[in-house]
Amino acid sequence: MPPPPPDLNPGDCALFLDIDGTLLEHAAHPDAVVVSANVRDLLATLQHDLDGALAFVTGRSIATVDRLFAPLKLRTAGLYGLEHRLEPDGMVELADEPPDITALAEEIEAEFAQQDVHIERKGPILAIHTRAAPHLLARSIALVEEALARLPSGYRVLAGNAGVELMPLEAAKGAAIRRFMAMAPFRGRHPVFLGDDTSDENGFEAVNQGGGFSIRVKPDGVTLARYAVTDVEGALDWLGRQVEARRKA
Numbered sequence: 023m024p025p026p027p028p029d030l031n032p033g034d035c036a037l038f039l040d041i042d043g044t045l046l047e048h049a050a051h052p053d054a055v056v057v058s059a060n061v062r063d064l065l066a067t068l069q070h071d072l073d074g075a076l077a078f079v080t081g082r083s084i085a086t087v088d089r090l091f092a093p094l095k096l097r098t099a100g101l102y103g104l105e106h107r108l109e110p111d112g113m114v115e116l117a118d119e120p121p122d123i124t125a126l127a128e129e130i131e132a133e134f135a136q137q138d139v140h141i142e143r144k145g146p147i148l149a150i151h152t153r154a155a156p157h158l159l160a161r162s163i164a165l166v167e168e169a170l171a172r173l174p175s176g177y178r179v180l181a182g183n184a185g186v187e188l189m190p191l192e193a194a195k196g197a198a199i200r201r202f203m204a205m206a207p208f209r210g211r212h213p214v215f216l217g218d219d220t221s222d223e224n225g226f227e228a229v230n231q232g233g234g235f236s237i238r239v240k241p242d243g244v245t246l247a248r249y250a251v252t253d254v255e256g257a258l259d260w261l262g263r264q265v266e267a268r269r270k271a
C-alpha cells in the first residue's frame with residue numbers, strides 16, 4: 023500500500039475530489055448515500071481555504087451531486103467529465119442521451135424489471151447497479167458487452183464489483199482535471215486528486231503528470247496513486263487535518 027499523504031499547502035494546491043467511496047460511504051442504492059453536515063461544512067471550508075480551487079470529479083450527474091450536497095454547490099465535472107460546471111453557480115454543460123442509449127436502456131430495464139437491480143440513465147452513460155443483487159452482476163456485464171458490439175464505435179465498458187457502466191470513450195476524469203487546471207483559480211497550482219476506484223486511475227495519472235499528487239482511498243491492487251488512505255474515514259480525517267493546520271497557521 024502506498025504511504026499516507028503529506029499535508030497540502032492550500033496556497034499552491036488545487037484539490038479534486040471523487041465522491042462515492044471517497045467522501046461518502048457506499049450504500050445499496052445510489053440515492054441512499056448520506057451526506058452529513060460535517061462533510062458539507064468541511065467542503066465549504068476547503069473551498070474557502072483553497073481560494074476556490076476545489077472541484078468534484080465524479081461519475082454522477084451534476085444534477086444528482088447538487089441534490090445530494092444542497093445547498094452547497096461546487097465546481098464540478100460530472101459523468102466522468104462529460105458534464106462541467108466551471109463556476110460554483112455557473113451554467114451546467116449537459117450531455118444528452120443519444121437514441122442508441124435510450125433503446126438499450128429500455129431493453130435492459132425490461133430485462134431486469136422484477137429484479138433488485140437499479141438502472142441509472144445518465145445521458146450518454148448507462149449504469150447498471152447490482153450492489154443489492156450481486157448474483158446479477160455477471161449477467162449485467164454480459165448484456166452490456168453484447169450491446170457494445172452492436173453500438174457505433176466510441177463506447178467502452180467499465181465493470182466494477184457492484185455494477186457496470188457503458189460510456190463514451192471520451193468520458194475520462196484525467197481530461198476533466200486537465201480542463202480545470204487550464205483555468206482560474208486552478209491554473210498555476212499543483213493538482214491533488216483523491217479517488218477510490220478504477221475509474222479514478224486516469225485522474226491519478228493526470229495529476230502525477232501535472233506535478234501534483236494522487237491519493238487512493240482503500241487501494242485493493244495496483245494503483246498509479248502515490249499515496250493512500252485506508253477508507254472514507256481516513257480520507258475525511260486527512261481533509262479535516264488540512265483545514266485544522268490552516269487554522270493553526
Ligand SMILES: O=P(O)(O)OC[C@H]1O[C@H](O[C@H]2O[C@H](CO)[C@@H](O)[C@H](O)[C@H]2O)[C@H](O)[C@@H](O)[C@@H]1O
Nearest residue numbers: 040041042048049050051052080081082153184
Ligand atoms: O466517481 P464517483 O463519484 O465515485 O461515482 C461513481 C458512481 O457512484 C455511484 O454509484 C456507486 O455508489 C452507489 C452509492 O454508494 C452504489 O450504490 C453503487 O453500487 C456504486 O457504483 C453513482 O450512482 C454512479 O452514477 C457513479 O458513476
